[in-house]
Amino acid sequence: MRLSVDFASNRSGTAELAWGQRDIWEAIRRVGPDSAHYFNVPRLLTVPGAGGPRSPRAVASALAEVIGRHDALRSLVRLGAAGPYQEVAAAGTLPIETVEVARGAADGAAADLVARLAGRSFGDGEQPLRVGLVICDGAATHVALVLSHAVADWRAADVVVRDLRMLLLRGSIAGPPPSQLLDLVRDEEAASARSDRAIAQWEALLRTVPSAMFPKTVGAGASPRYARAVLSSPRLNHAAQVLARRAGVSTATVLLVAVAMLLRELTGHEVAAITPIVHNRFNDRSRDLVTSLNQLGLFTLGPCASLPETLVSAYPSVLASYRRARFDSLALNAMIDRMSADRGVPLFPSCCFNDLRPGEDPAGAGSADGESELEWLPGTDKRSCDFCVALMRWKGTLGVELSADTTRLPEGEMAALLHRLESFVVGAARPLS
Secondary structure (H helix, E strand, O other): OOEEEEEEOOOOEEEEOOHHHHHHHHHHHHHOOOOHHHHOEEEEEEOOOOOOOOOHHHHHHHHHHHHHHOHHHHEEEEEEOOEEEEEEOOEEEEEEEEEEOOHHHHHHHHHHHHHHHHOOOOOOOOOOEEEEEEEEOOEEEEEEEEEOOOOOOHHHHHHHHHHHHHHHHHOOOOOOOOOOHHHHHHHHHOOHHHHHHHHHHHHHHHOOOOOOOOOOOOOOOOOOOEEEEEEEOHHHHHHHHHHHHHHOOOHHHHHHHHHHHHHHHHHOOOOEEEEEEEOOOOOHHHHOOOOOOOEEOOEEEOOOOOHHHHHHHHHHHHHHHHHOOOOOHHHHHHHHHHHHHHHOOOOOOOEEEEEOOOOOOOOOOOOOOOOOEEEEEEEEOOOOOOEEEEEEEEOOEEEEEEEEEOOOOOHHHHHHHHHHHHHHHHHHOOOOO
16 A cells, blocks of 8 residues: 655745754764664654544644644755755655554554664655554554654654644644744854853863773774663662652763763773763753754763762752753864864763653652663664763663673673663662661
């Protein structure tokens, strides 16, 4: 079955990339098309059962309305003579892949479909949204969506899924979005003073840290070179919540500080430097904005005490790292290039931290019951960062994924570090005597 749907909007235009978009675009270009698919943002929506079965055409019509609602979903990112830019189209046609299966096979077919759509990189000028439908007995049961990270981050993808679900349930969405991608680009063009302040803070901090957290090649590495492991741990989830409640911080702060402390221990550097990926959705205009708003903050940690004590002392620095994550990346890169030339070595931590969870866990500390499990996920030959810790929901609990360059951090040390993180945080959360 072949399916497509036309979409339209009264908004269109050509613009530079927004700051966060350019950061992602540069990272995608750096790793190349063979590895860039790991940047893709997949989502899977089960078609709501309330209201009865939906035909594929009804779901396609709802998709067309969502695309018309958000500039980013109509943005074609292209490479021009002066660099990347984007064309936000007023209208177009979305092809939709369909898979027809028996009722009992729908869930598995949906998982396979979204994985297949996410398994290849987006090309220059390609529509930024891929969609597939699973169909059983003439009704759509699942919608597979894959968004280009150049136009949408993980939180933006959640907004898209929320809007589509609302249309399928209620037939309408109240009011327009509070802000749009083209609005953001115009706002950033007038925000040079803010960018200059953030870059000045970066420069001051970079003078205090190592040129890179993992500067030396220690071995031949694995194949693929960049390995990925994820530790799912109810005990770590429970302990992070206990410490967060005691210190009055988020679980992301607990784990960011803990990782920084362990990196000082592992590398021997006096100061650890980590670039947390900051969602930059701190007000009503940005909260539901569909684009890539993510940019890097810079968090540094010097000599410290116990984890509970360090959470309190380092918290202002964590917050400050989030505030310095809004900048013109071209100007930041120029500053880093200048400092690298002065020092005679490439200067960047290449060590990031990313909270991919949809939100904090509800109040309470949850259960520590259940076994921890370490799994190895498919790696890639190229990656934009040598060391990256990501927090996610995994198998019903907290998952901590570590991606690393195995020529600098071998797989055995990767596994040991994840287990060390678990024991370190769990030990710090034991009842106070």
